[in-house]
Amino acid sequence: MPSDSKLKTVIVTGGAGYIGSHVVYHLAKTRQYKVVSVDNGHNSQPESLTRVSQLAREEQASETKPADLSDEDWQETNNIVAKNADLTDGASIRSVFAEYGKGKIWGVIHVAAWKAVGESAEQPLTYYANNVGATIQLLQIMNEFDCKRLVYSSSATVYGIPPKVPIPETSPLGALSPYGKTKVMCETIIEDLCTAQQEWKALSLRYFNPAGAHPSGRIGEDPRGKPFNLLPILGQMAVGRIPPTLKVMGNDYPTVDGTCVRDYLHVMDLASGHVLALNKLAEERSAIFADKNKQFKAYNLGNGKGESVLQITAAMKKATGFDYKLEITPRRAGDVPALIADPTLAQEELGFKTSANLETMCADLWNWQSQNPNGYAAVNV
Template structure:
């Protein structure tokens, strides 16, 4: 049990205004143990998400909330470009050495297809930014990191479900930026084992939204991922009369690609568990093979869903009659990416409890309340039931 008079721990979340970041901040604020600093350049996110997360935190405060509790509900939002070291330094400078307890590093470009077209942009934004961030963290005595990685680090995996011991062999520049960043973090932990502690979280496919419908996924332009694309089709934002399904001749139950979907709230809670595991009292690093205090965990449900199963689940959630057409396979698509989440369950206490029906329902709740995402005019107060 946390001692009540302990001060709030300052935690920096990069990409805090984004889809994953906003839900992670929600989970951090829910504990009332952290003071969140969000840094974001709003390349693919909306500042309004942070206003809404803070509103959820304020609404959840008890009537007799302490000043500390009230402080935990407010987010320090900073506009910052992580490829500019001086801007990162400016954020840390404000709090001084040891002033920020830990960092959750989520910010990155993440479109696999786009990364094959502009690889240098991806390497600069994802890898250079990570190096600069780590250098400034070191300078300001902040040696704790939760890193947002991806199942793409595995490429086409030799075994399904995928354990963390699988060799890392990413197929796309995006996936390679994640492998490189993990390698850099691990090397740093090996160089200063008494100082650094880091956990890398390899996400599978996050979906859904906070059940209030106040925050959710709001991709800029046409969604690159299946579930938000289906939501946009049903709400009328994407006018395609048919969904293009890339290949139905894969070695899967119905021939379409299989992915491991987990609710974004389960994923966000995984970050909280990882952050807590960086505390001195944690024993997650006791069984590390070397002195380096670095580990990677899969965050997934451990259950694969095919493209056609997802379409059917969204049909039930939305009532929209999706039509689809099978076209040729897409370059770089892997037949099956299903996690083996055993290690995260055993060592972090992680569990993805929400089912596909709930993910689709929460996604549709967000989309219908915000048909144009965060740009939807607030004609009436959104109900935060």
């Protein structure tokens, strides 16, 4: 990158994964950032970022270069650097920061984590090490290299069983699983750091249920092993990758049709929220921080409305034409009837709004899944 570059260098941890790759795409599209992804490939393939670079390059062909950007910077925005490094390995992460130098990484979007609720209950120590231990180490290294702006990927699971729905950010935190607790712990650690060191600024984004894929169908969700979330399960059923019977866990909840209701938002909308969060961190003294001595805040990123398991399945049937088989089973322990965001704070303070409806999410998911029935694997074998 030229020494007089106007681009801000941002590290995205977990940048090759589902949400990370869409975040990297959105950052590249702003033409304001030089993006460095740090991912160990635990749940991702390098092909995702190759495709993000291709998409950003192709789209750039029809854009006009801003007058204040040099030709080198203009090209550099598409040149996504993909580092294969494990966040639990301090030496590797330190060497990524050292390559750029002290004060040269403008900020970090910390997306990387393990996220399977059930697995976290079976392997709590590995989850705490990967999600909490690695985060502490990352924050220490950021401090060493004078990088003190952070956007953190949190989750609606921090709320546990909320006393009120839609859920505002002021709802008590009561995560039930070790996975959810890692998110609460990381938020607490980051908040404490922002209290202790006032030059730190951090925003925690509590995602509700991301779904869909880039509308081109070239990047999307490609979990290694069995998918755990409803929409990727329905996508993989429709291409015949997994058996076609969906287990609906409980149909006697106090909801529209008795099945659990969740707040789904398009992954493109979710990813765009990260750019808005970085914009806030770029402000000298942002009005979003009421306490000027602690520049930390958490925001819900959700749609503000809910869809039931049966409604989602019907929407996927419409998008795919696939006839899903349903098997009603007893309720699963720990599931709550409805989890819906109150998205007002992010709307008012970040300017966040969702634009895609359920139909678009399902159509985009199907566009990705039908073009890539085996995910990225086909090109990596």
